[in-house]
Amino acid sequence: MRSKIFAGAGLLALLVAHDVSAQTELVINSFGGAYERKHRELVIDAFEKANNVKIIVTTVYSADMVAQLRAQKAAPRFDIVHLSGGLEATAAAEGLLSPIKPEQLANYADLYPFAVQNIAKGEGPAYSAAVVGMLYDANKAKPAPQSWLDITNPAYAGHLVLTDLSNNWGLLSFLMINKVAGGTLDNIAPGLDIVKKSLAGATILSKSPEIQQAFAQSDAWVAPYAQDYAFTLTQAGLPVKFLQPKEGAVFSPITVNLVAGRPNQALALKFIDFSLRAEASAGWAEAFRYAPVNRKAQLSAEAAAGVLSGEEATKNLVTFDPIKIGQMRGAWTEQWNRTIAK
Amino acid sequence: MKREAFLLLMPGVVVLGFVFALPVAQVLLLAFDEGPGQIGAANFSKLFVDSYYPLVAERTIRLASLITLVTALLGVPLAYVMYRAQGWIRSALIVLIVLPLMTSVVIRTFGWLVILGRGGLLARTLDMFGLAPRNFSLMHTETGIVLALAQVLLPFMTLTVLAAMSRIERNLEEAARTMGAGIFATLWHVVLPLARPGIVSGSLLVFALAVSSFVTPMLVGGVRLPVLAGAVYQQMTSTLDWPFAAAQATLLLALALLVILPYARLARARGG
Numbered sequence: 001m002r003s004k005i006f007a008g009a010g011l012l013a014l015l016v017a018h019d020v021s022a023q024t025e026l027v028i029n030s031f032g033g034a035y036e037r038k039h040r041e042l043v044i045d046a047f048e049k050a051n052n053v054k055i056i057v058t059t060v061y062s063a064d065m066v067a068q069l070r071a072q073k074a075a076p077r078f079d080i081v082h083l084s085g086g087l088e089a090t091a092a093a094e095g096l097l098s099p100i101k102p103e104q105l106a107n108y109a110d111l112y113p114f115a116v117q118n119i120a121k122g123e124g125p126a127y128s129a130a131v132v133g134m135l136y137d138a139n140k141a142k143p144a145p146q147s148w149l150d151i152t153n154p155a156y157a158g159h160l161v162l163t164d165l166s167n168n169w170g171l172l173s174f175l176m177i178n179k180v181a182g183g184t185l186d187n188i189a190p191g192l193d194i195v196k197k198s199l200a201g202a203t204i205l206s207k208s209p210e211i212q213q214a215f216a217q218s219d220a221w222v223a224p225y226a227q228d229y230a231f232t233l234t235q236a237g238l239p240v241k242f243l244q245p246k247e248g249a250v251f252s253p254i255t256v257n258l259v260a261g262r263p264n265q266a267l268a269l270k271f272i273d274f275s276l277r278a279e280a281s282a283g284w285a286e287a288f289r290y291a292p293v294n295r296k297a298q299l300s301a302e303a304a305a306g307v308l309s310g311e312e313a314t315k316n317l318v319t320f321d322p323i324k325i326g327q328m329r330g331a332w333t334e335q336w337n338r339t340i341a342k
Numbered sequence: 343m344k345r346e347a348f349l350l351l352m353p354g355v356v357v358l359g360f361v362f363a364l365p366v367a368q369v370l371l372l373a374f375d376e377g378p379g380q381i382g383a384a385n386f387s388k389l390f391v392d393s394y395y396p397l398v399a400e401r402t403i404r405l406a407s408l409i410t411l412v413t414a415l416l417g418v419p420l421a422y423v424m425y426r427a428q429g430w431i432r433s434a435l436i437v438l439i440v441l442p443l444m445t446s447v448v449i450r451t452f453g454w455l456v457i458l459g460r461g462g463l464l465a466r467t468l469d470m471f472g473l474a475p476r477n478f479s480l481m482h483t484e485t486g487i488v489l490a491l492a493q494v495l496l497p498f499m500t501l502t503v504l505a506a507m508s509r510i511e512r513n514l515e516e517a518a519r520t521m522g523a524g525i526f527a528t529l530w531h532v533v534l535p536l537a538r539p540g541i542v543s544g545s546l547l548v549f550a551l552a553v554s555s556f557v558t559p560m561l562v563g564g565v566r567l568p569v570l571a572g573a574v575y576q577q578m579t580s581t582l583d584w585p586f587a588a589a590q591a592t593l594l595l596a597l598a599l600l601v602i603l604p605y606a607r608l609a610r611a612r613g614g
Binding site for chain 2: 164
């Protein structure tokens with residue numbers, strides 16, 4: 001009889017504990033690899049300790065993340081989603097996110113205007129900003145690339161890495177190549193022609209770790225990609241440098257967003273605020289050379305030299321209309337697949 | 343007696359209906375969804391607007407057939423060896439075959455990425471014999487896909503054929519040998535025909551698995567060698583055009599049935 005009481009009490013305790021833990025738990029996504037490790041260090045683990053909560057992190061890239069949110073619209077399973085490449089605009093337009101009001105964020109006053117420009121539209125704030133340009137092996141890529149169109153340079157044939165459109169950095173670098181070649185968001189034929197010309201000497205990859213492996217093991221010399229990975233590769237001992245081609249580079253804020261229809265909105269808002277604080281901003285800049293969003297971020301001398309900081313620097317960068325990207329992405333992917341298929 | 347059989351079957355049929363028939367029916371219906379409130383075959387005509395999807399479908403079927411052939415060529419002799427082996431050797435071989443099945447297919451595929459890549463085991467071995475340079479790579483090739491997927495699916499063929507062979511009576515082989523048949527003649531005239539049902543089941547299983555596989559082809563073949571299942575995955579997660587993805591899935595199902603049904607019927611007709 002006693003064992004039955006204990007068993008019953010144990011079961012009850014388990015149920016209650018599960019229920020309680022559901023209150024102090026956040027489900028978020030991150031982007032895997034070195035990025036996710038840094039994310040944990042700068043924001044996730046610190047928040048867990050400071051607030052005694054549990055955060056469940058799943059590695060999901062932005063396009064996949066929006067697909068999942070769409071599928072889960074009736075009963076979303078994520079509290080906070082991190083999105084890049086303008087996908088926050090698509091998610092907000094579809095009502096998948098809860099709008100955030102400036103007064104709900106303690107760090108709001110310290111943020112640069114570019115980080116919060118679309119909060120009124122229901123998007124979350126940017127917590128770091130990446131720049132998409134050209135990665136190149138400083139020792140082997142001779143001459144060093146100067147222009148986006150240099151991907152067709154026969155000197156790089158066999159050592160060029162292009163990124164698939166399923167990856168946001170691949171999409172943005174392609175749109176830039178298209179722009180430089182004379183195309184627009186409505187006409188990507190010029191961009192596809194350039195890609196077709198360089199296809200014979202190119203490998204097409206889709207995930208960040210694959211790019212890393214390509215430079216480390218597969219003799220890659222040139223790859224249009226984001227600045228953060230150049231720094232990661234340099235840290236890994238490879239002579240890889242980042243440059244902004246002469247026609248400009250693409251600016252891509254990475255946003256943290258509140259998912260609509262979830263119970264832990266107050267805790268989630270706290271997490272979002274925590275992501276925007278000065279230490280986190282500085283940490284991202286030191287680790288990956290992301291542009292800081294918080295005016296009060298204190299950067300070391302080398303980090304300050306390597307990042308684009310402040311309104312002036314970001315003014316010269318190119319952005320593409322995220323709503324248009326969201327609408328046209330499907331059609332672009334179809335055309336891209338046909339161009340790259342063997 | 344019939345009523346009892348019916349009642350015993352009912353729970354299984356109901357479960358199968360929910361987890362199999364209902365989702366498949368939903369996908370088929372989704373394929374005809376042309377937008378809010380419209381029904382039509384626009385998604386299917388989109389598939390044939392140019393040669394891209396037909397090429398993807400052709401590649402899927404061709405690679406799946408090749409993989410089935412390779413696993414049969416490797417798996418049937420292996421099953422025979424296992425069938426003839428006794429005691430601990432047989433157990434060891436079974437463990438060797440089954441162990442990979444307990445590892446995730448992604449992990450096994452990653453193993454292939456290392457072997458097939460530049461400077462990998464394959465490249466270095468070929469370089470040792472002077473057959474290929476060090477940076478030779480089967481990554482991002484159809485050959486690589488066939489190799490990796492054949493290895494992943496080999497246990498399914500081997501175990502199915504082994505099960506069929508185990509039901510063959512030993513004395514039949516001995517009888518053939520005493521009548522003067524050599525080893526290969528015995529194999530050809532006695533063992534293989536008796537194991538045919540197993541070989542047929544094994545090939546159907548491997549073909550069905552190979553034709554719907556997308557993880558290994560995506561990882562080994564890359565984005566330039568799409569297969570139908572991979573295209574469906576991309577539509578579902580990246581382009582987000584679910585009705586079109588459903589149309590592709592229906593095409594995959596139709597093509598697979600087109601190959602499997604005649605094959606199964608033919609095999610049964612010849613006494614398999």
